[in-house]
Amino acid sequence: MTRYTGVIEGFYGRPYSFSECHSLISLMGKWGLNTYLYGPKNDTQHRNRWREPYTPEELALFSALVQHARDAGVDFVVGLSPLEFHYSSSQDLDTLLFKQQQFLEIGVTSFSLLLDDMPERFRYEDDAEKFGTLAHAQSWLCEQLRERTPGVFSFVPTEYHGKGDSPYLRELGERLPENIEIFWTGRDVCSPSITTEHTRTVSKTLKRKVVYWDNYPVNDLEMRFDPHLLPYRNREAGVLEESGGILLNLALQPEASKIPLITFARFVQDGEQYQPDAAWQEALIEVTGNAEDARALELLADLARRDPLDPKGTLDNHLYPLMDAFWEELGGAPEVAGPELQNRPARKPASGTLREAARELELAVFRLEHLKNRKLLADLHPWTQKLGGQVRILKLALAVIDNPQDARLREVIFEDLPEVRANFHWVAGDLIDQFARRCVWYAHQKQRQE
Structure with missing residues (x-):
């Protein structure tokens, strides 16, 4: 069984409420999923205004989530996403470490540095002079944070999809210690399929088993009009063994996200024996609560089937x-x-x-x-x-x-x-x-x- 399985709250849009997070953690505990990565792009203190600390009131709410997750067997991972970080600035580093310390003090043990969807070149000239390459600077920052992380530390690189063999990725593989996990979304941002062969290729480049940030059922930005209710599919079972794990980036709708999430949990449990349609029927019943509502939702999902896992099958309905x-x-x-x-x-x-x-x-x-x-x-x-x-x-x-x-x-x-x-x-x-x-x-x- 793969090491990391669970969810990412990593979309652009309204972050989930704390009660919605609690509900998802309860479901994850029931289905044996073990990781919740918190990193919503529109949490201003997480990304755009990351230099501002969280208030005591917010930290108390996070603390309850951390305790609930621990009780459910879920590792609550806090994402740190310092937009426009100044690598040569001791003040920026101290500010980021203080934010990490805020979460350490409420019981968080695992962290992730999220540098996705950021410029592929330095913003400040002195950073280029000091580090030379972006991969060097990012590796250095990862190590500063990893030293203070008692649990798992992971990293989302600025290049997080594609063929998986670029000079940037090769340098990351050389520089980053093996105890730092690296996320990857596949050949595309939202990959129609993920294969064992591709997983091996990227893992070889990065010199560690890659962990998938799987962008399904996420439906932000131009996908916001698509509900993404269909089951988890088009991922080879061998990916479970060849990768360091798979986390699903959830949709803007937390309750609806539970449907594909349950099918993913069944995929993790069943491996080669996974049957998407059977898992989907199971999920529809569990989330709706009765067969009649499940059938109604099945009909809606069939007609609203536009999603990145089957881009040519949008009209393949009943x-x-x-x-x-x-x-x-x-x-x-x-x-x-x-x-x-x-x-x-x-x-x-x-x-x-x-x-x-x-x-x-x-x-x-x-x-x-x-x-x-x-x-x-x-x-x-x-x-x-x-x-x-x-x-x-x-x-x-x-x-x-x-x-x-x-x-x-x-x-x-x-x-x-x-x-x-x-x-x-x-x-x-x-x-x-x-x-x-x-x-x-x-x-x-x-x-x-x-």
């Missing part, structure tokens, strides 16, 4: 085959409506009918609006709203097929579509919009035939 079958029964979709959508999935047999699916989706919206897990309800609210609008358009489109002479029905579709599209949270992309337009064109053709 509705597409049903729509294909629907048009086949009517002799084909109207050609005048235009071409197929980009990234349409390969044709496959449909299970059920489109009308049955529309009714089930309508019920799913109701369930999602009344989820027993109220925190999950709040997390998913914008996507539930978007799904509700999409289902409304779908039902109107089917009504247009049934009533081709009703011009008012067609008008209502184009009155409602702008409102639905104004919600940028991603559910089914343009699939239902295109289907509705095809239905309108079909109605016009029927009118001309009659």
Whole structure:
């Protein structure tokens, strides 16, 4: 079993509340995950205003988290992310060491220096004169912090993804003591897959087993409209043995993040025997609390499936085959409506009918609006709203097929579509919009035939 498994709170966006952190730590303890790395980019005292100390009130809240984590068998790791650090300044070093000391005094034993998403060159000329290379300066800073760290010390380099064989990384591998762990995200910032071979390559460069900062289910910045609810997947089981560990960078929605997190815990436990779909069903039930809510969430996740682990599969949902079958029964979709959508999935047999699916989706919206897990309800609210609008358009489109002479029905579709599209949270992309337009064109053709 791999050494470090758990989560990173390392996104851009609202940091989790302390109660949300406690909830995640409880779940981690239940599932045997052992590491919580605290490093939210928008905690101002963590990054942008790192020179300011945390207040006694904040430290008391952190202290409770540290104790809870210890009781749950979780190592609470504090990230230090000194933006625009002046390596030649004794004042900056003393300030950073004081911040580390604040956390040592409340029981934190493990730390991580997070220098990701920072310039790849020195900000201050005297740093370049003193150290020569960024890797040299960063290695020196790591050692200053490591000397005062009784537990695990880790480091996120400024170059944290790619082929894994650059001069910068090779120098880090040479300079950093082997007892300093180094994080890596894979070939990409958000890697569609992670292989055993790539893990070995990067580990060889860094002269230690790399630890993965796995950017799933994180959904910050340009991904903020995607919920990332699908299971952990496309990671070879051999990565567990060849790496020093895997930590998941969680999504902006802490309760929704529990779904992929549970599947990751199952991946860690099962290794080669891991079954993503089975683990996902297990996670849906655990987080929602009942089979009916789990099914509703499954339908939403299926339609809101845009995520970096399968960038070409955004439309590979259960509705597409049903729509294909629907048009086949009517002799084909109207050609005048235009071409197929980009990234349409390969044709496959449909299970059920489109009308049955529309009714089930309508019920799913109701369930999602009344989820027993109220925190999950709040997390998913914008996507539930978007799904509700999409289902409304779908039902109107089917009504247009049934009533081709009703011009008012067609008008209502184009009155409602702008409102639905104004919600940028991603559910089914343009699939239902295109289907509705095809239905309108079909109605016009029927009118001309009659």
